Amino acid sequence: MQAKANALSQGFIRCHDCGYLVKTVNQPSSCPRCDSPLHARHPHSLQRTTALLLSSFLLYIPANIFPIMIVNQFGVGEPNTIAGGIVELIDSGMIPIGLLVLVASILVPSSKLIGISLLLLCAHFRWQVNARRWTTMYRVIAFVGRWSMLDIFMISILVDLVNFNGVQIIAGPAATAFAAVVILTMFAAENFDPRLLWDNQQNL
Amino acid sequence: MNITHYDACPECDLLLNPNTASVGEKAHCPRCGLLLSRPSKRSVERTFALSIAGFILFFPANLLPMVGITMMGNANTGVLYSGVVALFNNGMIAVAAVVFLASILFPLVHIILSLLISGHLYFNSPNRYLAHWMRWMHHLDEWVMLEVYMLSIIVACVKLMSLAKLEFGWGLYAFIALIVITTLLTGNLDNDLFWQRIHQLSNRNNNAS
Structure with missing residues (x-):
């Protein structure tokens, strides 16, 4: 052999x-x-991944602009965006939890979008790279993807628990967009075939 | 026919000699470093036992209250599914569906599948759906998000801690136990071994009939 x-x-x-x-x-x-x-190889790997990735890029915009949850206090609604929620956590002194949410809902999704784009470019333009390192990057992207659901689950818990006459938390429109981003990028990572990175390397 | 004496790495397609890692060892792909296999001791028996435990724990984890909250004299309790209901009543149907699938339905289906598969292998009883079940379970793996849900419970509780009084219920303890069980389950399930056993069983069944 x-x-x-x-x-x-x-x-x-x-x-x-x-x-x-x-x-x-x-x-x-x-x-x-x-x-x-x-x-x-995964059928139409690059096309499918590109399509899913473009959709997630588009949805990533409303996910960050619109409020992800709205805190209703005695009739006055206070909308919270993803970034706003983190700033609030850090302001109130809950720094470790704030950092955790920062990683899960901002750093992970954005670096995933960039990472998958780089992987696609690398596979499409047959860049000669250290394929082992790039495969590791792919593995990290595929592994961390699901942890971004943290924010979505948290909203479902908060919406359920904080439901009183005076104070209410309701989910905002960004929640749908954000959940879609997480799921689409998970599908994108699943559809990308890391073996394409290796196929393109001329001298291994 | 079709018996090959080689193996291939799923992520870099390197042709390999069949993996001979024994229990307690790890086999990595020499080219891309992927963990190829980590055989575990008595994989079928352990998977079967853990699936039974997980299936039983699933019910208290889903039905008993997890977190109780008291705020300005009002009390409220949360169960695993009540978050889904609350989102649904908010009109966030898509998000409610995602939460339902990732935290309730997929974990349940995953445990039932692993119970069915390991049960059939344990009792050596062939079933023509074994390969299908195994494939479904493989595809579901990534979408079972219990541990992510656990982390969100922690974050949500920390957020609420300063504003309200929180109490933890038996549902939460059962949920934590369920996460431990499912983690052990994925660690003990030896994919290669399961596929080999399924193949043997179906061959034996075909020869007998």
Whole structure:
């Protein structure tokens, strides 16, 4: 066996669902072990990821401009944007929690959007890069994505708990946009095939 | 036919010799560093036991009150699903659906699937849906967000702490236990082993019939 060979170039396809290695000679369309459709690489990986990424970029704007929740105190509504909520937490001395929310709802989504864009550019323009480092970046992006749901869950808890005659918290329009951003970027990361980064490297 | 003596890395497609990591060892891809496998001891038995425990805990975690709040003389309690109801009543239907799926439905389906799969493997009883279940569970993995929900409970409580009096209920303790169980479950579930066993079972079934 050659030292550093791609499975595909040696005539094998790895089943995406169960990990079974199938010979491509017979051109099988589905995995003999788990029956899921076989693809050498995720089908239309770059197109799908780009489409999902563009939608999340667009939704990211309303998610940050509009209030994510509104605190109603005795009839007076005080809208809170994502950034406003963090500033409020830090102002009231809850710095660690403020930083946590800052990371989960601002740093993670924005660096995810930038990171996936870079991965797409790298795969599309066949940049010669340290593929191992870029794969690690992909792994980090795929791992942290779900933690951005923190804000959405928190709103659902606050809306439920703070529901009194005098004081009420209601969810704002940005909540829908933000949830959509998180979910779309998760799908985008799922659709990106890191093996494309390796396929493009000429000297490994 | 189709028996190959190689393996491939799922993230960089490096052709590998079949992984021979034994219990307690970790196998990493030499090229991209991906954790390929981390076999665990008695994976099927442990997964089965943990799935049963998780399934049982799911009900108190969902039905018992988690957090009680007292503010200006008024009291209110929160259950896992009441957040979904509150969002729905707010008119935020999409957000309510997402919260419902990620914190209630997907965790439940995930536990039921792992219970079904590990139960069938434990009792060596073949079922033609085993491969389907295994695939669904694999796809659901990322969408089970119990630990994220736990962190939001903490953040929400810290936010409310200065404004109101909070009390923690049995639902919260059951929920924490459920998170511990699901974390152990994912750590103990040996994907390669499960797929091999499913394959063996279906082959044996095909040969017998």
